Each structure stands twice: as C-alpha cells, then as structure tokens.
Amino acid sequence: xxxxxxxxxxxxxxxxxxxxxxxxxxxxxxxxxxxxAHIGNFRAFTWEDLLRRYLRFKGYEVCxxxxxxxxxxxxxxxxxxxxxxxxxxTDPVIEMFLEDWETLGLEEPEHRPRAxxxxxxxxxxxxxxxxxxxxxxxxGSVYFAIxxxxxxxxxxxxxxxxxxxxxxxxxxxxxxxxDPRDFVLWKGADPDPDADGAVAVWDSPWGPGRxxxxxxxxxxxxxxxGETLDIHTGGIDNLFPHHTNEIAQSEGVTxxxxxxxxxxAEHLLVEGRKxxxxxxxxxxxxxxxxxxxxxxxxxxxxxxxxxxxxxxxTFDGLEAAAKAVNRLYExxxxxxxxxxxxxxxxxxxxxxxxxxxxxxxxxxxxxxNVSEALSAxxxxxxxxxxxxxxxxxxxxxxVDAALATIDAFDRVFGVLAVRDRESSGGxxxxxxxxxxxxxxxxxxxxxxxxxxxxxxxxxLEARGVIxxxxxxxxxxxxxxxxxxxxxxxxxxx
RNA sequence: GGCGCCGUGGCCGAGUGGUUAGGCAGGGGCCUGCAAAGCCCCCUACUCCGGUUCGAAUCCGGACGGCGCCUCCA
Numbered sequence: 001x002x003x004x005x006x007x008x009x010x011x012x013x014x015x016x017x018x019x020x021x022x023x024x025x026x027x028x029x030x031x032x033x034x035x036x037a038h039i040g041n042f043r044a045f046t047w048e049d050l051l052r053r054y055l056r057f058k059g060y061e062v063c064x065x066x067x068x069x070x071x072x073x074x075x076x077x078x079x080x081x082x083x084x085x086x087x088x089x090t091d092p093v094i095e096m097f098l099e100d101w102e103t104l105g106l107e108e109p110e111h112r113p114r115a116x117x118x119x120x121x122x123x124x125x126x127x128x129x130x131x132x133x134x135x136x137x138x139x140g141s142v143y144f145a146i147x148x149x150x151x152x153x154x155x156x157x158x159x160x161x162x163x164x165x166x167x168x169x170x171x172x173x174x175x176x177x178x179d180p181r182d183f184v185l186w187k188g189a190d191p192d193p194d195a196d197g198a199v200a201v202w203d204s205p206w207g208p209g210r211x212x213x214x215x216x217x218x219x220x221x222x223x224x225x226g227e228t229l230d231i232h233t234g235g236i237d238n239l240f241p242h243h244t245n246e247i248a249q250s251e252g253v254t255x256x257x258x259x260x261x262x263x264x265a266e267h268l269l270v271e272g273r274k275x276x277x278x279x280x281x282x283x284x285x286x287x288x289x290x291x292x293x294x295x296x297x298x299x300x301x302x303x304x305x306x307x308x309x310x311x312x313x314t315f316d317g318l319e320a321a322a323k324a325v326n327r328l329y330e331x332x333x334x335x336x337x338x339x340x341x342x343x344x345x346x347x348x349x350x351x352x353x354x355x356x357x358x359x360x361x362x363x364x365x366x367x368x369n370v371s372e373a374l375s376a377x378x379x380x381x382x383x384x385x386x387x388x389x390x391x392x393x394x395x396x397x398x399v400d401a402a403l404a405t406i407d408a409f410d411r412v413f414g415v416l417a418v419r420d421r422e423s424s425g426g427x428x429x430x431x432x433x434x435x436x437x438x439x440x441x442x443x444x445x446x447x448x449x450x451x452x453x454x455x456x457x458x459x460l461e462a463r464g465v466i467x468x469x470x471x472x473x474x475x476x477x478x479x480x481x482x483x484x485x486x487x488x489x490x491x492x493x
Numbered sequence: 494g495g496c497g498c499c500g501u502g503g504c505c506g507a508g509u510g511g512u513u514a515g516g517c518a519g520g521g522g523c524c525u526g527c528a529a530a531g532c533c534c535c536c537u538a539c540u541c542c543g544g545u546u547c548g549a550a551u552c553c554g555g556a557c558g559g560c561g562c563c564u565c566c567a
Contacts, residue, residue, distance in 0.1 A: 032566090040567055236561075236567080323516080330532090363507090371506060371515070375508095468528085
C-alpha cells in the first residue's frame with residue numbers, strides 16, 4: 001500500500017515518494033505572532049501534525065520546519081501602537097502559541113525559525129533574484145517582476161497573461177510599482193523616525209527597510225531543507241498570493257522545483273459561519289478549555305474532517321467529539337484490564353485487529369481520509385467489545401494485538417495521549433475535599449444508608465463534581481478532568 | 494467578471510454505478526441500592542428536474558441553494 005496525496009499545484013492525487021529515500025522534508029507555514037492563534041489556525045496545525053505523524057507511521061523520518069512570522073504589518077502595528085519594540089509583542093504571543101501547541105498534543109517540528117533572525121538570508125535571496133533580472137528597485141523598495149516569471153500563478157490557477165492589469169489597483173496608492181500585481185521583496189523604510197515601521201528596520205544594499213512577507217518562507221525553507229522540499233503545507237488562503245509568490249521567488253533563484261507537493265487545509269467554520277472578529281467566534285484554545293471542553297475533544301474535532309473540506313466547528317460537535325474520545329479511552333482501558341485475565345482461545349481478537357489495521361492504513365493512504373480511518377477504528381472497538389462480552393469472564397485471545405493496534409492508531413491521531421493527561425491532576429484542594437467526601441459516602445453505602453450517600457453525591461455535584469460508582473473504584477469527573485478514588489476494602493462478613 | 498468547491502438520515506461527516514461507513518443524538522436491553530458511565534442491539538439517507546444505463550445518491554446536462562480565492566486571513 002502506498003500513500004497518495006492531493007497536490008494543489010498539479011490538482012491531482014499523486015503517489016507520494018520522498019526525494020531522499022526514507023526521509024521527508026516538509027515545510028509548514030506557521031503563525032503570524034501578533035495575537036494568540038485561534039482554533040482556525042490550529043485546524044491547519046493539527047492536520048499538519050497528523051500528516052507528520054502518518055508519514056512517520058509509514059516509516060519515514062520527518063524533518064519539519066515551521067516558521068514564526070514575527071515581522072509583518074500586524075506585528076508592527078501592534079508594537080507601534082504600544083510604543084514598544086517588536087519583540088515585546090511577539091515574544092509573549094510565541095509563548096502562548098507554544099502553550100496551546102502543547103495543550104493539543106502537537107509534536108515539535110525539528111525547526112521553528114523566526115523571520116527576524118533570517119533577514120540576512122532574505123537579503124541574499126533578493127540579491128540572487130536581482131542578478132537574474134527578476135527584480136527592480138523603486139524609491140528604496142525592491143519588487144519582484146511577475147511578468148518575467150513565465151510560470152507565475154500556476155499554483156492558484158491564475159492565468160497572468162489574461163489578467164487585467166487595472167482592477168483594484170486603480171485607486172492604489174502604491175504607484176511606484178511597474179505593474180500593480182508585482183509584490184514587494186524589500187520594503188523601504190519611511191524616513192520619518194516616528195513612522196509605524198520604525199520598530200522594524202534593517203540595513204540593506206537598498207537602504208533601510210524590512211523584508212516582504214513571502215520572502216521569509218523561501219529563505220528559511222531553503223536554509224533548513226535545501227532547494228527542493230518534499231512537501232509544503234499551509235492554509236488554503238495561502239495558495240494565493242503567499243505560496244504563489246514563494247514559488248516565484250524560490251524557483252527564480254534556483255531554477256529548480258521548490259516543492260514536490262503542495263498541500264492545503266481548508267478553513268474552519270464556527271457554528272456554520274465564517275470565523276471573524278465581528279462575529280466573536282474566533283475562539284482560542286484556552287477559551288474553550290475554560291468553558292470546560294477537554295483538549296482531547298478539541299483535537300479530535302479538528303482532526304475529524306477531511307483537510308480539503310471546510311470543517312464546521314460547533315459546540316454540539318465538541319461534545320460529540322468528547323464522547324467519541326471517551327469511547328476509545330474506555331475501550332483501551334477495557335483491553336488493558338482484559339489482558340490480565342485468563343485467555344479463552346475459542347474467541348480471538350487478532351484477526352479483527354489485523355483487519356482494522358489494514359482498513360485504517362488504506363484509508364489514510366488515500367489522501368489522509370481520516371473519516372474512513374476512524375470508521376475502521378470504531379469498527380475495531382465494536383467488534384472487539386463484542387468478543388470481550390462473549391469471552392467474559394475470561395478474555396479472548398489477541399488482546400495484546402488489539403491493544404498494539406489501538407496504540408498504533410493513536411500514534412497517528414494522538415487523541416488518547418492527550419486524553420490521558422486529562423485523567424490526572426486537577427485542583428488539589430477540590431480533589432482533597434472530594435476524596436474525603438467520597439470516603440464518607442462509601443461508609444454510608446457500606447451501611448446501606450443510601451439517603452445519606454445520595455445527599456453527599458448532591459453535595460459534590462453542587463461543586464461541579466460528578467460521581468460515578470464503578471466496580472473497583474469511584475470515578476470523579478470535574479470539568480475535563482477525571483479522578484479515580486479507590487474503594488476502601490470492605491471487611492468480609 | 495475570472496478560477497474553483499459543495500448540497501448525504503435529527504446533527505456532524507465518509508463513500509460509491511448494483512453490497513452496513515462511522516461518530517453523536519434517539520429507541521430497546523445488560524449492568525447497578527439508585528444514578529451515571531460502560532457494553533450489546535435497533536434506527537438505511539443522499540436538494541430538485543431531465544438524460545445515459547438492465548440498474549444512479551454515485552456519470553452527463555440544467556435549475557435552485559450555499560461557499561471559497563482573485564495582494565499580505567491557517
């Protein structure tokens with residue numbers, strides 16, 4: 001079985017093969033760190049994490065680069081407005097970004113370069129482009145002349161020759177471009193020392209200024225990964241102009257293919273509507289967590305739709321996702337417990353697990369069809385539960401194989417790993433109090449004083465603690481967290 | 494205007510020329526002091542109108558509806 005991925009450039013599903021056997025070089029467009037990333041941003045990042053994990057599942061070593069855009073109009077505007085250096089805005093945002101990254105259980109990329117540390121490399125790129133006659137200078141700025149790049153616009157499906165040059169550029173103030181569609185490589189600084197751009201000025205052969213937005217990705221990708229990447233990913237909105245311009249710049253310098261595959265994630269809708277500040281639906285990860293939603297559920301929901309389709313993020317969906325995650329979690333627990341029981345060889349999980357494994361891989365091989373892959377996972381859950389019921393009180397054979405399969409699935413989805421973290425910890429004081437109350441409730445139950453036991457449960461529920469009596473212990477659920485309180489040994493009568 | 498996407502059961506969401514997607518919700522059952530959780534079973538849809546076909550939700554055409562991009566939003 002082999003992996004096939006939809007490539008935006010050729011607009012077709014193509015078999016994936018890395019340039020270097022066994023090793024994938026992948027560049028993922030990271031966040032602009034002017035404000036905390038929202039769930040829409042994380043939809044793309046979570047999907048990229050899935051891609052990365054699946055490549056590893058397929059046996060590749062992955063070298064992933066994700067940039068941090070810490071200089072652009074918005075970071076500059078934020079710093080200027082507050083009258084502070086750029087880093088005073090970007091450093092805390094980066095910190096929050098990494099926090100959220102961790103919350104969702106995303107794997108660390110091998111490199112996380114910051115644009116402001118790569119300005120020199122960007123200048124070298126502009127020089128190389130200039131030597132090839134692809135640029136022109138105007139009033140301290142340098143532009144890329146797209147008219148001299150014959151392939152320009154292919155990624156976005158834009159036919160430049162037929163494009164109107166006028167369009168929205170008619171009233172444009174930037175009349176210093178030869179062609180309004182050209183994009184800036186180096187933006188000359190405003191001579192006014194009080195101008196907004198003053199927080200971000202570097203020296204260059206063309207005078208003081210700052211690099212254009214698209215340039216950083218070309219520079220950092222090529223620095224870490226070489227002139228040709230295996231995979232370049234990003235949100236669909238980056239198709240044009242960002243990725244289109246990246247290709248123009250990079251290939252303009254090297255004359256080589258910049259990336260073999262271009263993969264794009266569609267946008268997220270929230271409650272059926274486009275995310276926007278005015279609708280107030282640009283939720284961040286901590287906002288959702290504060291509302292009592294578990295990170296594992298957020299991760300599951302973000303992952304559960306195909307990356308090339310818009311995903312509708314809803315609060316109902318979040319609750320459904322939490323239930324689905326829990327089902328997997330309980331299933332794995334059940335397998336772990338069954339592993340210790342005596343085996344009943346007349347029923348076997350091995351074949352069921354092998355079938356699920358094959359279905360999972362076939363689905364993921366097909367352009368990361370997560371929905372279908374999850375269908376295979378839940379198929380295993382259902383069939384295995386059935387066999388576990390039948391073998392009870394003994395265990396079917398093949399429990400280890402089923403457990404290994406679930407673990408392999410989760411190395412790709414990474415949902416149970418996040419869920420595991422939610423089952424421990426919590427507000428120490430509340431936990432101590434609740435544990436104490438449960439102890440008292442257990443004594444009442446042992447005495448068959450159920451009125452008292454129910455009163456204590458109500459008391460706990462008043463403070464947001466849900467009590468569940470299980471065979472071996474009492475489970476307390478508070479918010480997204482779960483705590484197990486062992487049942488005191490009852491004295492035999 | 495240009496380029497492109499989508500319309501599946503109460504909700505979310507795969508898929509496909511003839512065979513059960515899956516999750517959540519809902520119904521029934523097991524378990525339980527009660528409850529919850531968990532487990533099992535059930536619940537058979539594809540916007541509309543034409544066409545192609547032995548057969549279409551799946552292919553073609555049209556209509557209606559929704560959406561994205563077209564210079565800095567993942």
